Amino acid sequence: xxxxxxxxxxxxxxxxxxxxxxxxxxxxxxxxxxxxxxxxxxxxxxxxxxxxxxxxxxxxxxxxxxxxxxxxxxxxxxxxxxxxxxxxxxxxxxxxxxxxxxxxxxxxxxxxxxxxxxxxxxxxxxxxxxxxxxxxxxxxxxxxxxxxxxxxxxxxxxxxxxxxxxxxxxxxxxxxxxxxxxxxxxxxxxxxxxxxxxxxxxxxxxxxxxxxxxxxxxxxxxxxxxxxx
Amino acid sequence: xxxxxxxxxxxxxxxxxxxxxxxxxxxxxxxxxxxxxxxxxxxxxxxxxxxxxxxxxxxxxxxxxxxxxxxxxxxxxxxxxxxxxxxxxxxxxxxxxxxxxxxxxxxxxxxxxxxxxxxxxxxxxxxxxxx
Amino acid sequence: xxxxxxxxxxxxxxxxxxxxxxxxxxxxxxxxxxxxxxxxxxxxxxxxxxxxxxxxxxxxxxxxxxxxxxxxxxxxxxxxxxxxxxxxxxxxxxxxxxxxxxxxxxxxxxxxxxxxxxxxxxxxxxxxxxxxxxxxxxxxxxxxxxxxxxxxxxxxxxxxxxxxxxxxxxxxxxxxxxxxxxxxxxxxxxxxxxxxxxxxxxxxxxxxxxxxxxxxxxxxxxxxxxxxxxxxxxxxxxxxxxxxxxxxxxxxxxxxxxxxxxxxxxxxxxxxxxxxx
Numbered sequence: 038x039x040x041x042x043x044x045x046x047x048x049x050x051x052x053x054x055x056x057x058x059x060x061x062x063x064x065x066x067x068x069x070x071x072x073x074x075x076x077x078x079x080x081x082x083x084x085x086x087x088x089x090x091x092x093x094x095x096x097x098x099x100x101x102x103x104x105x106x107x108x109x110x111x112x113x114x115x116x117x118x119x120x121x122x123x124x125x126x127x128x129x130x131x132x133x134x135x136x137x138x139x140x141x142x143x144x145x146x147x148x149x150x151x152x153x154x155x156x157x158x159x160x161x162x163x164x165x166x167x168x169x170x171x172x173x174x175x176x177x178x179x180x181x182x183x184x185x186x187x188x189x190x191x192x193x194x195x196x197x198x199x200x201x202x203x204x205x206x207x208x209x210x211x212x213x214x215x216x217x218x219x220x221x222x223x224x225x226x227x228x229x230x231x232x233x234x235x236x237x238x239x240x241x242x243x244x245x246x247x248x249x250x251x252x253x254x255x256x257x258x259x260x261x262x263x264x265x266x
Numbered sequence: 267x268x269x270x271x272x273x274x275x276x277x278x279x280x281x282x283x284x285x286x287x288x289x290x291x292x293x294x295x296x297x298x299x300x301x302x303x304x305x306x307x308x309x310x311x312x313x314x315x316x317x318x319x320x321x322x323x324x325x326x327x328x329x330x331x332x333x334x335x336x337x338x339x340x341x342x343x344x345x346x347x348x349x350x351x352x353x354x355x356x357x358x359x360x361x362x363x364x365x366x367x368x369x370x371x372x373x374x375x376x377x378x379x380x381x382x383x384x385x386x387x388x389x390x391x392x393x394x395x396x397x
Numbered sequence: 398x399x400x401x402x403x404x405x406x407x408x409x410x411x412x413x414x415x416x417x418x419x420x421x422x423x424x425x426x427x428x429x430x431x432x433x434x435x436x437x438x439x440x441x442x443x444x445x446x447x448x449x450x451x452x453x454x455x456x457x458x459x460x461x462x463x464x465x466x467x468x469x470x471x472x473x474x475x476x477x478x479x480x481x482x483x484x485x486x487x488x489x490x491x492x493x494x495x496x497x498x499x500x501x502x503x504x505x506x507x508x509x510x511x512x513x514x515x516x517x518x519x520x521x522x523x524x525x526x527x528x529x530x531x532x533x534x535x536x537x538x539x540x541x542x543x544x545x546x547x548x549x550x551x552x553x554x555x556x557x558x559x560x561x562x563x564x565x566x567x568x569x570x571x572x573x574x575x576x577x578x579x580x581x582x583x584x585x586x587x588x589x590x591x592x593x594x595x596x597x598x599x600x601x602x603x604x605x606x607x608x609x610x611x612x613x614x615x616x617x618x619x620x621x622x623x624x625x626x627x628x629x630x631x632x633x634x635x636x637x638x639x640x641x642x643x644x645x646x647x648x649x650x651x652x653x654x655x656x657x658x659x660x661x662x663x664x665x666x667x668x669x670x671x672x673x674x
Contacts, residue, residue, distance in 0.1 A: 066313060087508055088673040107511040118506040120411070134403055135510050160500075205307040210314050226277055226312045246276045246316065255273030 038062050039110075039182060039213065044083060044093030045237075046076070053079055054090070055237035061230070063181055063213040066204060070221060070260065071234035077217035078115075080234075081184045084215075085112045097182070108138045110182040113175035115190065117167050121160035125153060125170055132174055144177035147208070151199060165196030172200060176208050183209070185216040189223050197223055225256050233263050240264070269310055277312055281320035285329060289340060290351045296342040300330060400512040404520030409527060412488060416528055419484055420535060423477035430473020431465075431543050435550035438463045442555055453554040462557035465543055465564045469571060478574070481532045485525060489593060492521045493600050497674070504674055514668035515661065518601075522593050529589065533574055540564055584650075591653050594660035595621045601664050605671040617663070621656045628652070 039061040046054040053076040061067035069077045082088040084095050086102045097106055119128040125148070133139045148155055151169040159170060168188065175183060189197050203209060204227045218224065225245075233240045240263045248254050254262075271280050288294040300306070303321060307314040321338060324330045328346045332338045341347065366376060409416075441460070445451040451459075461467075468474050496504040507517050540561035547556060559567065565575045576582040598621075599614035606613055623630070628648050632639055640648065 065315065082674055085509060086669070087505065089671050104511055104513055107509050112505065112509060114502060114505050116500070116502050118502055118509075120503055121501050131407075135400060135512070137511070201311065202308065205311050205314065207304050210304060210307075225273055226271055226316075229313060229315055246278060246319070249274060249276040250279070253274050257273065 038096075038098060039084060039215065040094075040096040040099075041080065041084065042094045042096070044080070044090045044095065046079060046083065046088075046090045052237055054083075056093070057234070057237065057239055058093075059232045059239055059242050061182075061213055061215045064211050065229040066209070066214045066216065066227060067230040067232060068221070068224065068228040069215060069217040069232050069234060071217075071219065073219055075234050076237055077219075077234060078186050081112060081114075081186055081215065081217065084184060085110070087112075108136065108178075109180050110184070111175045111178050111180045112184040113171055113186065113188065115186045115188075117159060117171040119159055119170070119174065122158065124156055124158050125173075126155040128159060128170065128174060129155065129177075132177070136178055138179040140177050140179045143179075143208070144173060147173040147177055150203075150206075150208075165192040168192050168196060169200070172203065176203065180212070182213040182215075185214065187217055187219070189218060189220065201227065221256055221260070228256075231256055231259070233260060235264065271310075271312070277316045278319040278323060281306075281310065281312070281317065282323050282327070282329075285320075285324060286350045286354055289329070289347060290354050294340050296340055296347060298340045299337045300340060302337060400510065401516045401520055404512075404516055405523045405527070408492065408520050408524035412492075412524065412528065415484065416531070419477070419481050420532070422480060423532065423535060424539065426473050426477045427468070427539055427543065428546070430471055431468050431546055432550065434468050434471055434473065435463060435547060438467070438555070439551060457555060463547070463551045463555050464557035464559050465540065465547060466557075466559065466567045468543070469564065469568045478536075485529055485532075488525055488528075489596050490600060492525065493597070493604065497604065502674065508668075508672065508674065513665075514672075515665045518597060518661070518664050518668060522590070522597060525593055526586070526590060529586075536575060537561065584646075587650070587653055591625070591657045591660075594657050594664075598660040598664045598667070601667040601672065605667045605673060607673075621660065625649070625652050625656050 041057060041059050043056045043058050044054050045052070045056055057076070057080060059067075059069075069080065071077055079088060083090050084097075084102065095102065097110055100106075102110070119131070123131070129139075129141070129144050132144075133141060147153075151166070151173065153166060153169060153173070157166075159167065162170065172185075172188065175185070188200055192200075201223055204214075204224065216224075216228075228245055230242070230244050232242045241259065243259065245256050248256070248259055252259075269280070269284050271277055285294065285300075294300070300321075301309065303314055303317045307317045310317070321330065325332065325338070328341055328343060329350065330338045331341055371379075438460075442453070442456050445456045445460075446453065496502075496507060508514060510517070544558065544561070548558070562577060565571045566577060572581075573585060576585045595618055599618050602614035602617055603610040628640065628645060
């Protein structure tokens with residue numbers, strides 16, 4: 038379980054996170070929703086110790102994130118985290134070099150799944166394919182938790198569908214996933230849990246099936262209520 | 267297999283309903299194996315946890331059964347199968363009656379219309395199958 | 398530890414093309430320079446002998462002998478060295494900032510490697526040091542080669558053959574990059590490594606606190622330099638040489654080690670607790 042406990046963060050005078058708390062379970066897809074600039078990316082960065090928080094605590098399975106955690110949790114930012122001059126094959130080799138959790142079989146499978154050619158240079162890829170390589174490099178790690186920042190933004194519809202398919206496959210199954218988005222429609226049926234953010238706080242944290250069951254509301258219905266209030 | 271889910275009913279309820287329709291129409295036969303949780307999730311493009319929940323619900327309702335170490339199968343229990351069909355028909359009729367009642371149509375006229383429309387639609391479906 | 402070596406290898410690989418170009422320019426420029434300088438010297442000598450009827454000895458006494466020292470004072474020789482120095486100095490900054498800026502954000506990957514982040518810092522420093530040493534090694538190999546070449550280009554009467562060490566000691570500025578003794582070598586490069594560490598840590602201040610970090614970084618550099626040079630500054634203020642040269646040397650070595658260790662320690666703190674992507 039990933040526990041985010043009352044984290045606060047300021048950028049200059051701007052209070053970006055003002056006491057954010059939520060949890061994300063293993064085996065579930067948790068979706069952080071909020072308009073752009075609401076601090077979603079900052080939360081993911083903070084979980085990965087890529088940016089300091091002013092107060093609060095983040096725990097991964099009850100422990101603080103250390104270097105060993107990176108064999109257990111990975112982060113797929115919205116831009117590719119590999120050197121563009123590398124080919125996909127070289128990028129995979131790099132990952133294999135540093136991560137014990139790298140699973141080349143799964144990487145090869147993902148290459149096929151996304152129809153990518155490993156001899157292609159990353160810099161020569163389309164936006165959609167670059168996003169897929171970025172995803173591949175994260176998903177091929179045998180980690181328990183995966184964080185994804187806006188995996189659907191700024192790419193073509195077919196790539197979006199392909200990426201959405203990942204969420205219903207064994208590539209994600211059993212793992213804990215946190216994804217951020219400002220646009221829910223692509224993935225409404227995929228997610229287990231929703232965390233609605235605004236102005237640096239969590240407005241509501243709920244289970245999407247429970248809300249449908251007990252209140253007959255869609256995720257969008259709840260968002261409408263919460264954000265209008 | 268493409269199923270259009272609505273966003274307001276629990277997805278697992280919609281999956282169960284989808285199975286009932288398939289059973290009632292004979293698309294799924296008694297004793298037939300159903301897809302694994304993972305397969306179904308990627309076919310329907312929904313969360314594997316939701317499929318899990320749907321299977322659990324179907325198991326409780328006796329629609330499917332699981333023997334040790336083998337995939338789940340559609341029940342052979344005639345009573346259950348019969349009940350599924352009845353339930354779906356009743357549900358559809360209920361909806362129909364509710365919406366038609368507001369127009370105050372005499373029941374005889376209504377039945378005549380229903381029969382006519384129903385035959386016509388079946389003809390069309392039969393006809394298009396020959397094309 | 399393995400990951401540190403892999404990172405060093407990786408960092409070297411990333412700069413390798415540019416490094417190769419610098420090496421290429423150095424070799425080419427020095428060899429071509431030697432050829433040009435020698436030929437023009439011989440031309441002048443021949444002209445003097447045939448047109449002005451000077452003897453070789455007279456020409457030499459007027460113009461000096463042709464030796465590698467003549468070459469070392471030309472742009473042919475100094476240009477590539479300056480180029481290499483500037484490139485590597487630039488690289489101290491480039492090696493960090495390119496990971497933050499540009500289309501990719503490779504710093505995410507580096508900071509998410511399952512290894513202590515200080516390894517990234519040490520690997521980057523090591524790669525720069527290795528590249529400096531590589532250039533120096535090439536210079537050490539080049540000098541004897543040029544010595545031989547000189548023998549082909551300039552006849553015995555006009556030539557002063559110098560051993561590589563003599564060339565270096567004949568040219569003070571060169572002594573900094575090619576120290577004569579092992580102690581000098583360790584001192585020169587030890588100081589160099591310390592400078593890399595101080596600058597790296599200042600860069601990390603900036604990367605951690607951004608605009609405020611520039612101030613912190615500048616203060617850090619001033620502080621580190623101040624501590625390192627404090628005995629010399631103090632002696633300057635007092636106006637007497639309080640310490641024997643040997644004592645001063647030992648003190649400087651100790652202070653250098655302290656400043657380097659402190660830089661690594663601060664960098665480790667910044668990388669684990671304060672860095673922001």
